[in-house]
Amino acid sequence: MKGICFRCKKEIKIEIDDKKRRFSFLYPYKGIELSIELFRFPNECRECAESDFLRDFKNYVEEYDLLSVKEGEVRVNWETYINMSGTYVGDKMTEILMSIGILSTKRLGNWDIVSSYSVGLNPWYQSQIYLYFKRKLDAVEYSRLKWGDTLYHWWLKKEEKNKKHLIIDKKDVLKLIC
Numbered sequence: 001m002k003g004i005c006f007r008c009k010k011e012i013k014i015e016i017d018d019k020k021r022r023f024s025f026l027y028p029y030k031g032i033e034l035s036i037e038l039f040r041f042p043n044e045c046r047e048c049a050e051s052d053f054l055r056d057f058k059n060y061v062e063e064y065d066l067l068s069v070k071e072g073e074v075r076v077n078w079e080t081y082i083n084m085s086g087t088y089v090g091d092k093m094t095e096i097l098m099s100i101g102i103l104s105t106k107r108l109g110n111w112d113i114v115s116s117y118s119v120g121l122n123p124w125y126q127s128q129i130y131l132y133f134k135r136k137l138d139a140v141e142y143s144r145l146k147w148g149d150t151l152y153h154w155w156l157k158k159e160e161k162n163k164k165h166l167i168i169d170k171k172d173v174l175k176l177i178c
């Protein structure tokens with residue numbers, strides 16, 4: 001179905017299918033290439049979705065120095081992220097961390113911080129959507145900063161299909177060197 005992009009008024013194909021609205025591209029940042037995955041709105045063109053993202057990236061990543069690069073890998077300044085959590089800026093940061101493959105809504109194959117009360121200790125998006133860490137490194141750094149001083153017990157857990165669950169206990173997380 002033909003229509004126009006609600007932003008730039010260019011003629012586009014209106015796309016309802018989620019899979020077809022998803023697209024990715026590489027973005028050079030501090031000497032590496034970030035792989036960005038985005039969704040465009042059904043009535044939005046790719047270029048507009050991309051420029052929207054890049055504007056947010058400038059305002060919420062570069063402005064707050066949220067990301068750095070160490071040994072060819074992107075690193076998140078989790079302290080800044082934690083300080084901004086629960087705010088509009090924090091949610092914008094979360095959107096970007098999802099787009100670049102740091103946080104995910106998928107539980108399987110990703111890291112969770114679990115306590116004996118089984119309350120999720122990972123980040124939330126808009127206080128509603130629970131998120132998981134794709135990399136162990138991030139789960140370790142985040143859990144240390146956010147929950148390292150708590151008196152109660154927690155651990156990191158990663159479940160994978162047909163595999164033994166990986167568990168790292170709080171006391172080991174606090175000792176790990178990343």
Ligand SMILES: [Zn+2]
Pocket residue numbers: 005006007008009010044045046047048049
């Ligand atoms: Zn457009």
